[in-house]
Amino acid sequence: MSTSDTVITDELAIEIARLGMVRESSDVATLHRVTQLASRAVAGCAGATSLRWALDESPEPLVAASSHPDLAELVDLQLARREGPLFDAVRDRRPVGCDDTLAETRWPGHVAAMLRRGVRCFITTVLEYEQVLVTLTVYGVVPGALDPSRQALASLLLAQGGAAVSNTRQFGDVHRTAVQLQQAVEARAVVDQAKGILMHALGCDAERAFAELRRISQTRHVKLTAIAQRIVSGQGLSEVPPPGRDDGQGG
Incomplete structure (x- = not known):
């Protein structure tokens, strides 16, 4: 790829904008899109x-994505040794880079x-955003190919990627809360129906009807909602395990 300034085309702008969209997507899928766009x-x-x-005191990677298997191996080597430019960038929360790996004296094992x-230069950028910590490393095959002054696009991709991961986490939290609330409402409705049947x-x-539901639930070690469901569905309680047995629904 040419080292000239990158022109953000309409297509690229759309792809970058889509990175920050709230969607049901995994972290690794988002990071994979970031690496592909960066490369x-x-x-x-390259x-x-x-x-x-x-976000711990000791850096711990959660998920990773790479645009090429060789680069994935470089990440794995650092993670195995728990040292290298990735760990330096995360610990210090600052970019780490190298213009020419042939002249680099830090991290000798990793540089080798x-x-x-074939990696001759690299820049690792780090971003902490709303309880999300992400890094993006770009690699070049020509010394000095990655001019730090022209890495605004890499920073933009990282920011959008970090926002996407954060949005996905928030979306997941909200979705789980909504599901739990819906389940609670449905369980309450079943219990209320069962109470009505027992009252009659x-x-x-x-x-008194609710106390009877609780008594049956506790003595037979079956969830109250399961007892209520059997009553509402007309199944009765004859098949509910007696005290001392567990039907797999207890808790």
Whole structure:
């Protein structure tokens, strides 16, 4: 790829905008899109890797994506040794890079691995955004190909990718809460129906009917909602396990 300034075409702009959309998508899928866009559009970039990290005192990677298997191996080497430019960038929360790996004296083991794979320069950018920590590393095959002054697009991709991961997490949290609330409403409705049936059958009030449901649930070690469901569906309680047995629904 040419090292000239990247022109953001309409197609590229749309793809970048789509990165930040709230959708039901995994972190790894989002990071994969970031790496693919970086390897295609960032000036001087021949490939890219991205990771999401746990926000702990000690850096812990959660998911990773790479545009090429050789680059995935470079990430794995750092994770296995728990050292390298990725860990430095995450610990210090600052970009880390190298203009020419042939002259690099930091991380000797990692640099040797990069040289064997044809990597001659790289820049790792880090972003912390709303409880999400992500890194994007772009690699070049020509010394000095990745001019830091022309890495605005890489930073934009990282920002959009971080926002996408954050949005996905928030969407998942909201979705799980909505499902739990719906389940709670449905369970309450079933229990209320069962109470009504018991009130009619036993000639008692709502409090006594609910107490009877709880008694059966506790003595037979079956969830109250399961007892209520059997009553409402007309199945009765004859097949409910007696005390001391577990039908797999207890808890």
